[in-house]
Amino acid sequence: MSRGRPRDPARQQASKQALRLAAQQLLEQKPYRSISIRELAQQAGTQSAMVSYYFGSKEGLFLDLLQHSGEQRQQRLQQLGLRIQAQPDQAIGLLVDNLVELMASEPWLVRLLQDEVLSQQSALRNGFMQAIPDRLKQGLLALFQQLIRQGVLRADLNPGYMVASLMSLVVFPLLAEPVMSQVLNIDRNTIVSDEWKHHLTLVLTQGLAPGGETA
Incomplete structure (x- = not known):
């Protein structure tokens, strides 16, 4: 170049x-x-x-990077929404699989979250909030409301809380991976594995109480 x-x-x-x-x-x-x-x-x-x-400036470059990433995530979420419309019975599994892959595909973003967004108030934190969580929230909220109307998801639960629960299960393990790998022996390879995605899907669809086991 x-x-x-x-x-x-x-x-x-x-x-x-x-x-x-x-x-x-x-x-x-x-x-x-x-x-x-x-x-x-x-x-x-x-x-x-x-x-x-x-x-x-350097800050401007990273703010642009966040905006660029947010736009790409929004496009992928729209594509995911189309897939879920075609396979509503697979909605939770598709959501978990794609959101885990989406978060894991950008380790730089996890690092920025750990260092700048969660630990202190900064321009990057404000830029992150506008570029990524707000877009994800709006996209997932619209998708969940649609799935509730279709009878795929429960109508007695708050859709906003559903979004928060899903994102906490997907994002927290990546943010806390340094601790989880030492305490629970759950490392990054586990967090992006099919076994982990299957576990999250079962937790979201069937819960932890007895009686939800599959054959």
Whole structure:
């Protein structure tokens, strides 16, 4: 990649995407606050000035990355909604499987959640709230309300609470993986396994009480 400022719009988009990818890769290795603009540029194969030129600052780059990720998640959730409409009897299993895969596919986001979003108030925290949870909430809430109308989900439960329960079961293990791996011997490989997804699906559909066992 040329280290100068690209003039062609396609090359500009490629340069911006290279910086987004560099931000993801570096965030998987170290905390956000330890990443420098110089490292970002080196990782992307461009000049440090390109970070400011495209995003205004390092913070701007990561806010853009969150927005970009949120848009992709929204698209995938819409596609998932279409699949569930075609297979409503498989709704919970499809939700669990796809949401686990979605969260696990972006370890950089888990790192950012642990370091910046949950621990302190910051621009990145505000950007995260707008880009990802709010979109997921709206998409899942609409999907759950539809499934309630179809009789797939119980009508006596609060749809908002359903969203919170589902997201807590899917997201918390990834955030708490360093502790869970030591205390419960549940590591990342377990959290993304088919066995774990099956467990979550059974918990959501049948609960923990006796009488819900399958043959």
